Amino acid sequence: MKGPDVVWYLCVAGFLFSTGALGVLIRRSPLIVLLSLEIMLNGANLALIAFSRHFAQGDGQIFALTVMAVAASEVVVGLGLIVAIARQKLDLDVDKLSTLRG
């Protein structure tokens, strides 16, 4: 059981990261921007775990788990901000939320 090399996983990780970056750039709903950020983080995680398997060292998986925890924290704060913005009856549009005046 050999399977694909680390290079193939890196290609998928690169595609996922570019897809997430595209979503962050073109979408205006902050909810979808957060989802795209998750895709970017997952692309990075895939690269970390692929290298961890390639070099037979567990440290990459530790790093991936830490990234997961940070992503969960980011989602908590981001969703809290989105709910707070929605409660203020502001437009949920990242182009219109250009000032922090509330």
Place this chain on the structure above:
Amino acid sequence: MIVASFANVLVWAIWVLAAFACLGSGIAVISFTNPFYASLSLIGNLASLAVMYLLLSAEFVAAAQVLVYAGAVMVMFLFVTAYLGNRADAPWAGAPSWQTLGAVAACSALFVEVIVVVGLKTSGRLSHQGKIDSSFGRPHEIGRLFLTDHLLAFEITSIVLLIAAVGGVILGSHSRDTPTKGVQQ
């Protein structure tokens, strides 16, 4: 020999399926108008990533991915989506603006750059996979690494999670205490 090559083909087949599911659901997340469907596609994306982690013998990370991401984080996303109601945001509607075209060009350039760097600069150097034993990626090994070599990262992660939880509570309760104009109490 035949069994080994069959296993190899099977691993490749599962990998190709997972990779295409991953890429397709990734594109679906950023192109769906309805945020509910986008969140559901992200669950598919995370599940196919978990399959790839299993192929990379990272069993614990795959389990954590399904439990933490597809379980907890996506439930939070779906709750907030339901709370906000249906606010459609059409990404590809109308004529593409120069911003959209520029974003697509920039991200394609990023992807091509990654492929070129991976293809050219690593040729030959990344072909020999290291040997792993059966404990690789198991919870025992992850726990040992977390509590010996990476203890500081472990503690800092716990503090980050605590701060995020407190921040979430403060963000959620603050906007209720201070009504501004236009908010119906």
